Amino acid sequence: MSSSASxxxxxxxxxxxxxxxxxxxxxxxxxxxxxxxAELVQEAAVRDRERRLPWAxxxxxxxxxxxxxxxxxxxxxxxxxxxxxxxxxxIIAAADxxxxxxxxxxxxxxEIIRVNGSEAQKRFYFERVLQGDRLGNALAEIGTKNSAExxxxxxxxxxxxxxxxxxxFYATGALYADWVPTSAIDDNGVQQLALVPRNADGLSIVxxxxxFGQRTTGSGSAVFDNVHVPADAVLGFQASFDxxxxxxxxxxxxxxxxxxxxxxxxxxxxxxxxxxxxxxWVDSGVERAADDPLTIREVGDLTIQLHAAEALLERAxxxxxxxxxxxxxxxxxxxSIAVAxxxxxxxxxxxxxxxxxxxxxxxxxxxxxNNLDRHWRxxxxxxxxxxxxxxYHAIGNYYLNDKNPPRHGAx
Numbered sequence: 126m127s128s129s130a131s132x133x134x135x136x137x138x139x140x141x142x143x144x145x146x147x148x149x150x151x152x153x154x155x156x157x158x159x160x161x162x163a164e165l166v167q168e169a170a171v172r173d174r175e176r177r178l179p180w181a182x183x184x185x186x187x188x189x190x191x192x193x194x195x196x197x198x199x200x201x202x203x204x205x206x207x208x209x210x211x212x213x214x215x216i217i218a219a220a221d222x223x224x225x226x227x228x229x230x231x232x233x234x235x236e237i238i239r240v241n242g243s244e245a246q247k248r249f250y251f252e253r254v255l256q257g258d259r260l261g262n263a264l265a266e267i268g269t270k271n272s273a274e275x276x277x278x279x280x281x282x283x284x285x286x287x288x289x290x291x292x293x294f295y296a297t298g299a300l301y302a303d304w305v306p307t308s309a310i311d312d313n314g315v316q317q318l319a320l321v322p323r324n325a326d327g328l329s330i331v332x333x334x335x336x337f338g339q340r341t342t343g344s345g346s347a348v349f350d351n352v353h354v355p356a357d358a359v360l361g362f363q364a365s366f367d368x369x370x371x372x373x374x375x376x377x378x379x380x381x382x383x384x385x386x387x388x389x390x391x392x393x394x395x396x397x398x399x400x401x402x403x404x405x406w407v408d409s410g411v412e413r414a415a416d417d418p419l420t421i422r423e424v425g426d427l428t429i430q431l432h433a434a435e436a437l438l439e440r441a442x443x444x445x446x447x448x449x450x451x452x453x454x455x456x457x458x459x460x461s462i463a464v465a466x467x468x469x470x471x472x473x474x475x476x477x478x479x480x481x482x483x484x485x486x487x488x489x490x491x492x493x494x495n496n497l498d499r500h501w502r503x504x505x506x507x508x509x510x511x512x513x514x515x516x517y518h519a520i521g522n523y524y525l526n527d528k529n530p531p532r533h534g535a536x
Contacts, residue, residue, distance in 0.1 A: 218386025261302025338506025
C-alpha cells in the first residue's frame, strides 16, 4: 500500500474512540470477558423482548478491549490463542446470544487481514481495531442459486480505485460497524474483500432483520449503490480458500462458541427455575422439583452433553491454533474436521438445553414475562448458519475415506 493510497483510506476513516483498553494477555482477556458478561446479562431478556438495539452495551464491550484481542503482538495486540478467543466468545454469548454473535465477523475480518493483507494494510487496520473500530460484514446474499454464489460486483473506476454495486443480507454487525468488510466479484471473476467505511456515500445499511432469534444482531441488508473504495482498501478473499489457511476453521469455531454460550445460558436458567420455581410431579413422591429422580436423570444427561461440547470446542480451538502456526493441507483439514465435530455437539446441546428447559421447568417457564424462549429462538436461528448434516458427511468422509473437507469456510 503506497503512502498516498494509505492517505486515501485514512481520509475515509471514522472518528477514533478514546479510552479503549489494550488487553495484553490471554488471562486478561478471559477476566475482561467475565466482567463484561456480568454487565450484559442484566437486561439481556428485556433487550430481546423489546428488540432494543444494544448501542450502549456494544460501546462498553468495545471499550473493554475485547474486540482487539486477536491483533497480533507484533502490531500491539494481545494475539490471544484461539482457545481463548473461543472461550471469550462463549462467555459473552452466554450473557447475551445476540451480543455474542455481533463481533463474529469482526474477528473473521481481522483474520483475513492477517492472512491476506499487505504489511501497510495490517499496520493501518490493526491499529484502528486496537483503537476501538468495529468491523461488520457484508458477505452473504439471498436470491442466489446457493449460499456460495455472489452477485455483488467490484469494478475498476477510471478515476482510481473501485466501485461496488450490489445488495447483501445477513449482514450481522454492519448496522453497528465503523467498517463494513464486503465480498464482491472483480472484473476477473475473483472474489475480493473491500473494507468500506460505514459512512461511505452510496452505502445504506437497512435494519430489516426479522428473524425470531438473534433479534438484536442487526443482521439485515447492506445496499451498495456505486460505492467508491480506494484500491488499497481491497484485499484477497477467495485467496483465503484457494490455498490452505485457518480462516474457514476459525469462522466455524466462533459459530460453535456462540452456540455453546447459548446452551450455557439455557442450562443456567433451567437449573435456577427448577430449583426455585418448578413444582414436583405428583407421582414423584418428593417435595421439591429438584429432588424428582427423573428430572435429576435428565439434568445429568444434559450436563454430560454440555461438558462434551465444551471439551470438543477447546480441542478444536487447539487444532486451529496449530493450523495458524503452520497452515498446510493437513493441518487445515484437521482443524476443519475438529471444528465440525465441535459444531455438531454445540448445535445439539444448544437445542437440547433450550428445549429441556421447558420440559423440566414446567408450564410456568413459558410465561412471556420470563422470556426464556429466547434461548431456543436464538439457538434455532443461529444453528441454521451451516447445515450440520453436511458436517457429519465431512467427518465421516475424512475418517473413512481419507478425504479432506472442502475449503469454503462452511465446514
